[in-house]
Amino acid sequence: xxxxxxxxxxxxxxxxxxxxxxxxxxxxxxxxxxxxxxxxxxxxxxxxxxxxxxxxxxxxxxxxxxxxxxxxxxxxxxxxxxxxxxxxxxxxxxxxxxxxxxxxxxxxxxxxxxxxxxx
Amino acid sequence: xxxxxxxxxxxxxxxxxxxxxxxxxxxxxxxxxxxxxxxxxxxxxxxxxxxxxxxxxxxxxxxxxxxxxxxxxxxxxxxxxxxxxxxxxxxxxxxxxxxxxxxxxxx
Numbered sequence: 269x270x271x272x273x274x275x276x277x278x279x280x281x282x283x284x285x286x287x288x289x290x291x292x293x294x295x296x297x298x299x300x301x302x303x304x305x306x307x308x309x310x311x312x313x314x315x316x317x318x319x320x321x322x323x324x325x326x327x328x329x330x331x332x333x334x335x336x337x338x339x340x341x342x343x344x345x346x347x348x349x350x351x352x353x354x355x356x357x358x359x360x361x362x363x364x365x366x367x368x369x370x371x372x373x374x375x376x377x378x379x380x381x382x383x384x385x386x387x
Numbered sequence: 388x389x390x391x392x393x394x395x396x397x398x399x400x401x402x403x404x405x406x407x408x409x410x411x412x413x414x415x416x417x418x419x420x421x422x423x424x425x426x427x428x429x430x431x432x433x434x435x436x437x438x439x440x441x442x443x444x445x446x447x448x449x450x451x452x453x454x455x456x457x458x459x460x461x462x463x464x465x466x467x468x469x470x471x472x473x474x475x476x477x478x479x480x481x482x483x484x485x486x487x488x489x490x491x492x493x494x
Contacts, residue, residue, distance in 0.1 A: 313488070376433050
């Protein structure tokens with residue numbers, strides 16, 4: 269299971285930080301990697317980035333280097349930090365798992381999502 | 388970057404109807420295409436991966452097809468619980484990209 273936690277509201281120009289707590293699976297396993305996705309009000313799904321068991325990351329270039337995803341294997345959590353936020357970053361932020369095996373199964377398990385409002 | 392174009396953006400069909408949603412990639416993505424169902428206030432749910440493999444537990448009325456640049460999601464015999472927005476996702480590399488979504492309603 270995945271469970272997001274976040275601040276609820278962030279001031280413009282500040283940093284948004286959300287965390288995904290993972291239970292029932294280890295972030296140290298190379299069989300999975302972990303993602304952040306968001307959905308702004310009335311809009312579609314937007315991929316933010318991935319983090320792998322070894323700490324390697326991929327990001328959506330549209331976020332212009334504002335995003336950082338990190339692992340905390342001691343807590344079995346991974347986090348998203350988004351700097352210099354604007355109202356356009358208001359969204360429900362989801363974390364999700366991908367099975368990275370012989371056949372990849374993308375985003376097979378999702379957290380419930382956490383709404384972050386920038387105002 | 389490879390773009391995905393989903394069509395239609397919305398549709399309304401009768402109960403029991405056959406519904407087809409298309410997803411077109413701007414470049415060849417082989418079969419690295421998945422489909423998701425997203426109901427309001429709920430968590431997106433994976434339906435199909437590798438273009439045509441149904442995820443465990445997904446009803447057999449959902450089927451996917453295609454290869455390369457053109458893909459389809461078909462719902463045979465539309466049910467009330469199928470009302471949702473459906474998204475395609477390409478995952479052949481980064482960036483991952485979702486289609487714009489297709490909102491499915493009952494007529």
